[in-house]
Amino acid sequence: MLELEGLTRRFGAMTAVDCVSLAIGPGEMVGVIGRSGAGKSTLLRMINRLTDPSEGRIRWNGREVTALRGRALRQWRGQCAMVFQQFNLVPRLDVLTNVLVGRLSHVPSWRALLRLWSEEERAIALSALEQFDMGALAPQQAGSLSGGQQQRVAIARALVQEPAIILADEPVASLDPRNTQLVMDALAEINRRYGITVLVNLHSLDLARRYCDRLVGLTAGRLVFDGPPEALTDAVARRLYGLEAAEVVGAVPALADA
Template sequence: MFQLKNVTRQFGKKIAVNSVTFDIPQGQMVGIIGRSGAGKSTLLRMINRLNDVSSGSIHFGDLEVSSLRGAALRRWQRDCAMIFQQFNLVPRLDVLTNVLLGRLNHRSTVLSILNMFTREERIMAIGALERLGIEQTALQPAGTLSGGQQQRVAIARALMQQPKMLLADEPIASLDPLNAKIVMDALRDINERDGITVVTNLHTLDTARNYCERIIGMAHGRVVFDGQPRDLTAAAVAEIYGGGAQIEESMTSTSISIPAAQDNQKSAGVKPLALAGL
């Protein structure tokens, strides 16, 4: 069980996250939605400990994540992998090396400096790329890949950490609809096949409905909704995004007119968006 207890993060006089409390059972896929500035990214960065909490506590089982320092903190950041909107790859390095960098927290400092990866680690990296359908890019510089391919490389790198939890901060915000669907399909596959807890910030309602078994809505740093997709009513959406917000759920990143997407959207009650010439 993963737990946040009255977690607050303050930057000067600004409260970015305000007394947030919730539990996440192992193996759940959770989508966090809300307007820009609602506190979503800050929340994920505190979970990964890229930001410290101002008050409150974060726990993973018996481990108090919010108090970790030194080697214990590095182990947590290995076990809690993070995927970013801007990929955070090294553009001049080839794809395979970028993926292998996910092993750094499993290795000694000396081996990391010498870039000495084992044959088993290289096989593992190729397997991660094959799983994500981009093994043919292994020797290309990462900077030559499309955005969707780069995000899949970032996911492969995260898999190399063998994490217990996977955080994704707006992983599809800069992607076209087809690549966004591929990336979300990959995250769902990791969640379902490997049993890894996935928590992802999303800016599109249909994506949260279609992919996440639980949705948390944030507004002004607080949690204002926590429930299943079917509970996300018009009134709940208005509370998350503001009463005057006009939300057109079909105009979103993963609504594309291919059969699989249409089937998912029909089951969720969401109208698909046809994109000519995709």
């Protein structure tokens, strides 16, 4: 169980996340929605502790995450994998090595630095790639791939961390409709097959409704909606997005049926 209690983050005079309290159960796939600047990215970065809260607490199965430091914090980040909008791959390294980076929390630092990966670790990484139809691209440089392919590599890297939670921060923001579907299908498959909790920031309400069991809506850093997709009415969408509501509803009409 992931619990957020009064979570707040200020940057000077600006409050990016304002007293958010949530409880997210194991195995949920939760869409975090809201307009740009609503605090979605800051919320996920606080959960992973890439950004420290100004106030409030984060707990995982009763453990106080906000108090973690040093090795314990690194272990938490291993349990709580991030998928970023801009992929965060090393372009000049091959795809398989980029995925193996996800094993850093499972091997001694010296072995990772020297890239002395075991056959078992290589097999784990290749298996993750093959789950997303990327196995044949394992020897290619990551920088030579399309955006959608790079994002699936990033998801495979997150999977080999063996995380309890995956936090995906606008993972399809720069992708075309076909690659958007491939990436969202990959996240949904991880959620269903392994029971990994997934929190995904999305701009499109159609995508959120299609893929997520639960939606959490932020406006100006405040939690204003928490419920199933069918409860997200047009009135709620207008509250979340204002004049952008018509734009974000129906933003991905070209997605094929699953």
